[in-house]
Amino acid sequence: MRTGDRWHVEVDRSLCIGSAQCLHHAPGGFRLDAARQSRPVAPDTDADEQVLRAAESCPVEAITITLRGSGEPVFPPEE
Secondary structure, eight states: OOTEEEEEEEEOTTTTOOHHHHHOOTTTTTEEOTSSOOESSHHHHHOOOOHHHHHOOOOOEEEEETTTTTTOOOSSSOO
């Protein structure tokens, strides 16, 4: 993560189980909708350690983060 990076954050609603781990790790970065599925508060955001921890903690890996503009994966990392 570099200072000044901009991220695009997505939650795959077909995977999300509503565990709310993302809210625990990044309370300002995610919210649950009426179906108890996660959504990013701001899909395009500055790089944020809390948002990265939220993605890493998702039990079903429903959160993806890419660099805004290039689409380069931030999480999950390319293997």
